[in-house]
Amino acid sequence: MPKIEVNANPDYAPEGASFEVQSGKSLCDALLEHGIEIEHACGKVGACTTCHVIVRAGASSLPVATDKEEDMLDRAWGLEPTSRLSCQAAARTTDLVIEIPRYSINHAKELP
Secondary structure, eight states, rough: OOOOEEOOOOBBBBTTTEEEOTTOHHHHHHHHTTOOOOOTTTSSSSSSSSTTTEEEEEEEGGGOOHHHHHHHHSTTOOOOOOOOTTOBBOOOOOEEEEOOSOOOOSSSSOOO
């Protein structure tokens, strides 16, 4: 099983995180299952950018982004060449290092 390493983020993973994930699972679902409450305002259907992540290592192992995902990413805050919507990118067999950007375009963040 591939390992996902999450870089530290003061809002989502203050000390960072590391966990194994089943191949084929979306990055968003993997994060949520491991207690990292990444936003997903559209219900994980790729219709917003609140689950935007930057893949710092292993990006080339992910399935290619669809045109729809690329169009949505154009709206994301802090877009980088290895940015992905975590609800649309699924882990395969390669370990990944991801970073959750500090900000999103979501104006009203839900509190736990």
